[in-house]
Amino acid sequence: MRAPASSTTLVGRESDLAALRDEFATASRGELRAVVIGGEAGIGKSRLLDEFLGEQEQSATVLLGRCVDLGDDGAPYAPFAAVLRRLIQTVGLERVLEAAGPGAGVLSALLPELADDSAVPPRTGAERLYELVTVLLERVSAERPVILAIEDLHWADRSTLELLRFIVRMAESGRLLVLLTYRSDEVPRGHVLRSWLPELERTRRVTRWELARLGDEQVAELVEELLGRVPDDGSLERVTELSEGVPFFVEELVGIDGLRSGDDLPETLRELVLARYERLSEPAQRLLRVLAAGGVCVTHELLAAVFDGTPDELDAAAREAVTANLLAADSTEYLFRHALVREAIHADLLPGERTRYHARYAEALEVSPQRSAVQLSAHWLAAHDVRRAFLASLEAMEEAKRSYAYATVAAMGDRVLELWDGVPDAEVLSGSDRVAVLAQTASALRNAGNNERALALVEAALAEADELPPSRRARLLRDKGQYLGNLNRPGSAQLLEQALATVPPGALPSGDPLRPHLMTELAAQRMLAGHFDAAIETARGAIAEAQESPARMRSIAHNILAASLVESGRIDEGFAEFEIAGTLAAGDAGATLRYLVNASDALNSVGRYAEAVRMAEEGVARARERGVERTSGIWLAANTAEPLIALGRYEQAAAMLRVALGFDDRTGVTAQLQRVRLWVWHGEPKRADDLLRRLRSPLRALAELEQQTRLALARASGEVAIALGDYDRAWLETRGIGAPPFCSLPGYDLPVLAVASRALAELAGAADPVRSVGVLAGGGAGSGPESGPESGRPAAAEAALTAAVLAEARRLESVLEPLRTWPTAAAWAPLIEAELTTSRAAVSPTADRTERYAGAAAAWEQAASAAEHPLAPAQLLPYALLRAARVAQLSGDRSRADRLVTQGRELAEAGGVAMLVRAADAIGAQPPARAAAAASAQGQPLTEREEQVLALIEQGLSNKQIGERLYISAKTASVHVSSILRKTGASSRTEAVYLASRPVT
Structure with missing residues (x-):
């Protein structure tokens, strides 16, 4: 009597099963959960998954997909193709298409058989597909909880991993549990999962654990369960020793003739894995050898085409293998019961067998409805047919491109380049030259997020491009510039200028859009760098040369011109250009998005916060209707946060940012910076500071290229430092305003200037003048020009501080002067002036406090009045009132100080500005200023x-x-x-x- 393939009772995994039940219960309440289970081969990941999924089939829609071991040649999204087919079987095609919404045609990227005339245009991008799948799962799970299980993640292609990451991070509704398994012993250094798993874990939605080996008592329990009796001590001891607690090995050892005698147990694990296989008949062994060449699982249809026996012989051999617990079968495919068995059998193939079987698979796939060019390439390569492998790899590049599987496009491109020299007529077969393949592969790498390799390949293409037409060389220079920009490295503008010089006016055929396209990109680079005059000139040139170009291109050029005009102070001209850009963008989603992003940002910059919010929200709503809220619409959501913060609508701003935070690119970093500011005003400066420190590296790299980011980073950093009471740091973060490398963006300059002025006021009143002088000089404590031996004398230090504060106040006033014409200066300029007046009062030699702070008190009264201006951010008025209260305290006017604190606190509390509420409480707790406290032995006032x-x-x-x-x-x-x-x-x-x-x- 033979032992069963596995125990009917799950042994040693009770706590893991209970944990999965808890995760499912949480997901069923509408909170997405993801569980990643790792462990070595044979540890029981699939067994645990089978047990759990079997339990939940009555209460959930179970969607199971497997990654297949074909090296780097797995078909893109292979497990999701199986998942989608399973979903269609479960709920019906009509329901799937309905739940997918307007972009349902994009699903053909996963299942080509779904393609029809109603499909949306093919070039919608990978993230569009990701969002579509996410929305589909959300909507289906709203009716019944969904469990999405993907096994053997260590064999997943990069596109599958990116789609999974998107789902886990970006799903917002529905009842969805994602279960992922992987073999930890198949994740060596350099494996993609090494970085992918920690990134995934950064979201609190993910739980990850490793399955441990069974203990001796658990092994004994499992053996008894498998045998149906208590084993003899010798056999149990031998099984425990050989299996080392790995459940699969326990099952295999027990499966050898029901463990009648421990004397027959194999000596090596290889012998153990192959023990059942070697007991099969020759036809059954031959079937398994053929099957092993196809992967862990193969459809019956494909296996029948490859197997060289009759259908009856195939059935008999398959039945024997199933009975021997080596194979499992369902209605469509055969599956090795464990990947270790398949690996052992495949490794045992003779060279001739390996070549023959892979060739058969390739020939069968050529005419199969499930034809996959990626798998064709792998099989022809394994069969040593270089020419056919080359052709299949070319086809696979196009096939993967249609599925937005850019990592696969790049892998197939690499293969084409590797095989190029071995195919005499490579150019004829490919219809292009090697430089074109290099460029295509580089583009795919860029889209897959590997900009470093993309840059290396485009440089290789440029090295071979001397004999190419100028237009092709110009395009390669443009590509290199894009890749540098994606890496946040300088040089993009120079490469675009070089590309334009390569194709001077008149060098291209009429109607060729290359030059206006290059000029538009160059204008954008100059705009981002803050070189607005140059950006305006370049954008106008692009518009002039783009008269025959599509409306989309002309819209983008007008868009860049508009933003540059606004930032250069020609506000009315800029918004007139925005109107043109919006009109030209009609009907084009990408151009419309770009118009809405830049126009809403310009409205925010000039203080038209409510209009900025309305425009951005309109764009988000349109993106939601099209099913692209979490991809194309993400920039608008992030853009809306800034004016919402200015309006004091903090919770709404946080909600807008939530989705953008799931991105790792510039969008996500920018959203995180907004989050820093939200936490400051919410009264969580330490939390904001921790996040800011984590973002510092990518933000600085981005700030090297974009003035807006440079100023936004300075502002957020300064606000965090002020909230923490670290005025030295606040000054160092913002003191560069108005001087290189800062370029002027008035709407962003004013808040940074306000932070710098506040820091100066605090440094002026600090206890250690030597330290303050050092900080104002641009270094740290004691690094200023007055930090020598003379600085030990109090009078010298105080004199040095007075000189430094007055000099810096004059410099900041000179920075403010040209900004006074900007619309929001009506609110910001009086506040900045009040801070500077306070800094002068702090170093004034006047002993009488009332006289000393009279000017500052009057200035803060004006600042508070200006903070009621419609263009003033909501938090500015309570801030100004509280700063005025502190100055009133310093002047000895306690009754006025108390009144101002009360007003400021009430406004701060009503507006939900926790930071200012705490500041009000701190000021209110201060005792009255001492009228005579200015007296001292040296005649120096206390700060x-x-x-x-x-x-x-x-x-x-x-x-x-x-x-x-x-x-x-x-x-x-x-x-x-x-x-x-x-x-x-x-x-x-x-x-x-x-x-x-x-x-x-």
Whole structure:
């Protein structure tokens, strides 16, 4: 009597099964969950999955797909093709097409048999396909929970991995559980999963664990379950030793004649894996050898075409293999019960057998309805037919391109290039030259996200392009520029200029769009770099040369011209050009998106926040209708956050950003930067700072190319530093405003200038003048010009600080002057002036506080009034009121300070600005300023921060407690205390309180 293939009871995996049930329960409540299960070969991943899926079939739609071991030659999206077929069988084709929505035709990229005349235009992009599949799963799961299970992820093609990542990150609704398994021993260094899995885990939706080997007691339980009896001690000991706790090996060992005697057990794992195979008849073994050449699973139709026996012989051999627990079969295909068996049998093939069988598969696939050019290429290559492998690889490039499987396009392109020299008539067969294949492969690599290799290949193409027509060389230069831009490296504009010089006016046939296209891209590069005059000139040139070009190209050129005009201060002209761009974009989704993105950004820049939100939301709604909300519409969603923040609609801004955060490209980084600012205003500066530090590297690279990013990064960094009380850092982040490498974008300059002015005011009032001078000089503490021996004398240090603050205030005023004509300057300029007036007051030698801060108090009154302007961001008014309150405190006007704090706090609380609510509470907790506190042994006044510290000393607080109360370190508090002792001439903290309270004489 033979033992069963596997135990009917799941042994040793009870906790894993329970965890999967919990994950499914969570997903069933509408919260997407993903589980990634790893483990070595034979550890029981498939067995666990089978058990769980079998349990849930009555309550969920189970969609199972497998990745096939064909090296790097798996058909793109192979597991998703199986998943989609299963879904069609389950709910019907009509329901699938209905759930997919307007773009249902794109599903033909997964199942070619779905292609018909209603399909959308083919070049919609990979992410369009990803979104379509995600929407389909969401809508189907709304009716009944869906379990999407993909096995053997270590064999997945890159397109499958990218689609899975998109689903896990971007699905927003529905009831979906994603289950993924992979063999951890098949993921060596350099394997794509090495980086893919940690990226996936960054979302909290993912749980990942590894299956452990069975313990001795679990092995004994499994053996007893398989045998139906208790084994003898010798056999059990031998099984435990040989299997090492791997369930598959336990099952194989027990399967050898029901473990009648431990003496017959094999000595090696290879012998163990092949033990059942070697007991089969020759026809059954031959069938398994043929099957192994086709992969882990092969359809009956394909196997019948490859097998050289009669149908009856095939059935008999297959039945024998199934009975021996080597194969499993369903209604359409044969499947090796374990990949280890297939691998062992395939490795055992003789060279002649291997060549013959792969050739048979290739010949059968040539005429099969399931024809896959990618698999054809692999089989012809394994059969050593270079010419046919070359042709199949060329076909596979086009096939994969239609499916947006760009990594596969690139892999097949690499194969074509490898085989090129071995095919005498390669150019005739391909219809192109080697440079064209290099360019196509580079483009595919770029689309697959591998810009480094794309750059290397396009450089190789340029090295071989000397004899090519100028137009082709110009296109290669353009491509190189794009790849450099994707890598956030400089040089794109120069390459575009070189490309234009290669094809001067009149060099191309009439109607060729290459020159206007190059000019439009160059204008965009110049616009992003902040060179608006050059961008305007180039965009106008593109428009002039694009009269015969499609409306889409002309729309983009007008769009870039419009944005450049607005940023250069010619606002009315710019918005007139936006109107033209929008009209020309009608009917073209890509051009319309670009128009809406740039126009909404321009509206936000000039302070028309509500209009910016309406325009962006309109675009998001249209994207949602077309089913591209999470791809094409993502830029609009991210763009909408900034004006929403300005309007004080923080929760709505966070909701808009949520989807964009799933991206790793510029969109995601930009969205994360907006998220930093949201967390600051929500009163979570530490959390914002942690995120900012993680983003610093990609943001700096992007800022090298884009002025808007440079300024946005400076603003966010400065706001985080201010919220943390780190004024040194706030200054260092923003002090460069108005000087290279910053270029002027007034709508972005003003907020950065405001942060820099606030930092200057705080440094002016800091306890350590030497440190402040060093920071203002551009270094750190003690790095300024006054940090030599003379700086040890308090008077010299104070004089140096006064000179530095006044100089910087004048410089920032000069930066502000040309910005005054910008619309939003009506709100920002008075606030900046108030900060600068406060910085001057802090270093004023005047002892009387009321007199000293009179100008600052008046300036803040004007700033608060200006903050009520319609173009002012919502948080500006409570901020101005609270800064005015602090100045009133410093001047000794406690009643006015209390009134202003109350007003500011009420507005901040009503607007949900937690950071300002806390600031109001901190100001309100300060005791009244001492009218005589300016007196000291040296005649030096205490700074604003020193006044705060002195008040807390009077309450008996330690340095650590002072630091906690003022959100500074204990070390910084100690510096302030030392300065107070020095200025008052006191020898103790108690004496300092007494001396500072004496009237001035």
